[in-house]
Amino acid sequence: MSGGLGPLPWGYVRRFGRVVFRQQQWKSTVSTHPKMPPCDFVPEKYKSYPYERIQKIREQNISPSLRMYYKKPLLLHQGHMQWLFDYEGRRYLDLFAGIVTVSVGHCHPKVTVATQKQLARLWHTTNIYMHPSIHEYAEKLASLFPDPLKVIYLTNSGSEANDLAMFMARLHTHNFDIISFRGSYHGGSPYTLGLTSIGPYKHGVANGFGCSTTMLPDVFRGPWGGRHCRDSPVQTLRKCSCSKGVCHANNQYIEQFKDTLNTSVPKTIAGFIAEPIQVQTGFGRTGSHFWGFQTHDVVPDIVTLAKGIGNGFPMAAVVTTKEIANSLAQNLHFNTFGGSPLACVVGAAVLDHSRHPLPAEEINQIWEDCKDMGVLLGRGGLYNQTFRIKPPMCITKKDVDFAVEVFHTALQRHMERAAK
Template sequence: MVKMLVNKLNHIINGPIKRYSSLPPLPKSNFTPDKYLGPSIEELLKVRQTRLNPVLTTYYGTPLAFNQGYKQWLFDLQGKRYLDMFGGICTVSVGHSHPKVSEALVQQIKKLGHVSNVYFHPKIHEYAERLTNKFPGGLKVVYFVNSGSEANDLAVLMARAYTRNTAILTLKNSYHGMTYQTMGLTSNAAYKHAVPQAPDIHNVMNPDVYKGPWGGAHCRDSPVQTTRSCSCSSSDCQAKAKYIDQLKDIFKYSVKPGNLAAFFAESIQGMGGVVQFPKGYIKEAYKIVKENGGVFVSDEVQTGFGRTGEHFWGFEMHNIQPDIVTVAKGIGNGFPLAAVVTRSEIAQALTNSMHFNTFGGNPLACAVGIAVLDVIQEEQLQENSLEIGTYLLQQLEKLKSKYSIIGDVRGKGLMIGLELIKNDEFASPVENEKYFQVWEACRDLGLIIGRGGIHGNVVRIKPPMCITKEDAKFTIEVLDRVFEKIK
C-alpha cells in the first residue's frame, strides 16, 4: 500500500520542474548533525503502515524523515540540510533544539521530572507569574494544559460555567482543535468526522477580504494588500460593516439573545490559510459579544509569542482585551505545553467542581516555557519577526506581480500565506497536482514550506522566529525558480 501511494505521487511530481541547471546555495551554517544510525526509511514506512494511526498526514510523495534539527535547520537521515520555513506547523518558535531551551529541560529533569499539582513545586509558580506578566489588564490567572485542543476545550467549559449560557460562535474556515468538542468549534469539513457534532456551536460568515463577498485593497492590517478593488478607504472599511451585519444575523436566526456563552476567533486564521480580517472587524465583534452576554475568546495558538511582529499577542493588533486567551504551539517551542489565561472572576467559575490536569504545568514544561520567554526577549525575536517578516511579504508581493499562479500574499510578521490560483477569471484554487509540484520542487532545493486553506492551495510560511535575512532571500530565490518553471 505504501509503495502504491509513493508510485502514484511520484508520477505527479517528476515533471519538468524536477531538475535545475544550478541550485541556489543554502545560507551558511556551522552546525554539523550527528550521523544517523537508526532504522532505514523502509523500516519506518512499514511501522507507519502497520502500527501507527492510519490517518496521520505525511507530506511529500516520498516521505521526508528527519534525524536532527538546529535553530532554523532540519537534517534528514542522510544528513541533507533543509531550511525549515514551516516550523513544525507554526510550533517551533525560537528554533529547533535551541541550546538554552534544551539545557533548561536537561537541568530540570535532573532535579524533578514530575509530581502532581496537589503538591507545590517552584517552577509552576515562577512560570505562572512570568507568563501572565506578558498579558495586559486583568488577564492574570492561568490554567496549564498540554495542547491547543485541550486549551480551547477548557475555554468552552470555562465560558459556559461563567456565563451560565450555552451558545458558542466561531468563524467559518476556523481551526480550533481536534478533540470531540473542538471539532465542533472548527469550521472546515476536512476536520469533521461523520458523527453528531458537539451541541450549540454555530459558525458565522468568515470576513475574508480576498475570497469573501466584500473587501479589497484597503481592508487588511498588513504590509501587503489584496489587489481586489473595493470602495473602502484607508480609514473606513465598509466591508467590515457588511461582515458585522452577518454576525448580527446569527442572533435573529440561530442563537437566542441572552444565551451567548462565547465567541472564538483566531487573530489571524492559521490552518484556514493565513486569512486576515477587515480592519476593525474583531473590535466590533467584541462589542457585539459583550452586548449579548458572552465572553470573547482569543485563540493565540499560532499568533502568540511575538510571531506577528508588532505585538506579542495577535489580539493586540485588533485593539481589544479578550476575556479568555488560549495559547499553545510556540509557547513550548515544540514541547507539549499550552495554557488558558483569563481574569480571576472567570477562573473562579470552575471552582464549583473539580478541575484537574495530571501533566498540565509539570516541572519540565514550565522550565521549557520560562526558557522560551527568555530567548524571545534576549534574542529580540519579536523584533526579528517584524523585520524579516515585512521583508518577506514585500518580496513575495514582487513575485506575485511576476507570476499569475500567486493570487494573494498576506500576513503579518512571520505568519505568511501565498494563495495559489488558476489563471482564470474566477481565481479558482490551483489543482492539487500543481501544488504538489511546488511543494516537491521546494523540497528538492532545500526549502520546507507548509500547506493550508480550505482547498489546500495556500503556501504557509511560519518559520522559527530566528531566521535571518539571508534565509528570507534564499526562500524568495527558491520560490522564484519554482514558479518560473510552472507558471
C-alpha cells in the first residue's frame, strides 16, 4: 500500500478498498506507564511560592553554576523513605538518593526522632568542649574500621575531608605530590580540584599544585582489555588476548602507573588517592563489605567519608591511624562546625539503621514469600542479607514489573509482621 501513511502496523484488514485497523490491536502497540507501587504516606499540601516565582528567584539569585536536572526542573516539596513528592503532590521513586547521600531513606522516622530530641537539647557547641554525642559517634564509627584506623576527624563535606586528608599525608610524609586516577572525582574546592580528573569541573585557573593523574584501569573502555578479561564481566564485544579467568590488561595498566611514577612525580610522594570503585561506595553499598576498600583486601592509611554518612545532613569524616594523626597534632587544627552535637546524633542514628542486617529468619521469610509468589532470587553478602538479582538477558519489561511488584508485596508483608 502506498500513500502518506508510511509502513502499516500489524493487525490491519482490507475492507471495501480501505484500510481498517482493529482497535484492540492498535491500542496494544501504544506504550503505557508501569503501575507505580503503592505508598500509604500522604504529603502535606504545598504552601510556598508558586513554581514560576521559584524559577525566577533561581535565575536571579542562585549561583548559575548550580545546574539543574530535566527540561522542566523539579520543584520538590517533601520526602518519605524512598519517595519524593513535588509541589503538585506528584510522587517519584528516588533511585538517586540525593547523589548517593540519603542512606536509610528520606525523613527516616528513627533518624528524625533522634534529630528532634537533640535539637531540643543542644544544637551546637565546639570541640573545645566535650559533649557525649561526638564521643558516642566516634566510638561507633571506629568500631567499623580495622586496626589501626581508629582516629576520627569530623568535617562538613567530602571536599573538606579530602582537603584534610591531603594535608595530613603531606605533613606526615614530608612530601608534597599526590597521584589520583583519571576520571575520578574528589571534590570541587581549590585544593581538591587538582585530584579531580573530570574536564567539566576544571575552570581554567591554577589549582591543585603537586597533583598528578595516572590512567584508570578500565578493561571496558580503556585501551587494553576485552571480553575474556577477568575484570570485565560485562564486556562482550571487544576481543582480547586474555584467557578465561585471567586479565593480561592488568599488567599494561600497572606499567602505566610505573610510567607516571618515573616521569610525573618526584622519587617520593605524599600519597595515592583512589575510589575503591569509581562510583560512590561505603556504608554497605557494595553488598559484601561495609567499606569499599575492604573488597580489595587492603587497609589504607587514611579513609575519607561523606555523602551517606549523614543521610543528607552536611557531614563528613577522615579516619586514620594514631601515628598519622599525631603529625597533625604538632600544631593547632580546628573546625568550628565539624562534629557538632546535632551532626553526631544524626550520624549515629544513620549507623544504627544501616549497620545491622535483618535477622536471618526475617530475610528468609521475605525470600520465601517471593518464591511462593513465583519469583526466584539469589542470596549473598557478608551476612547473607543481600538479594542477588541477575536475570537472563531475555527478560522482558513485563517480567521486571511483575518481579518488582512481588518484591514490594513481600516487603510490605514483612513490615506488617514487624508492626505486630
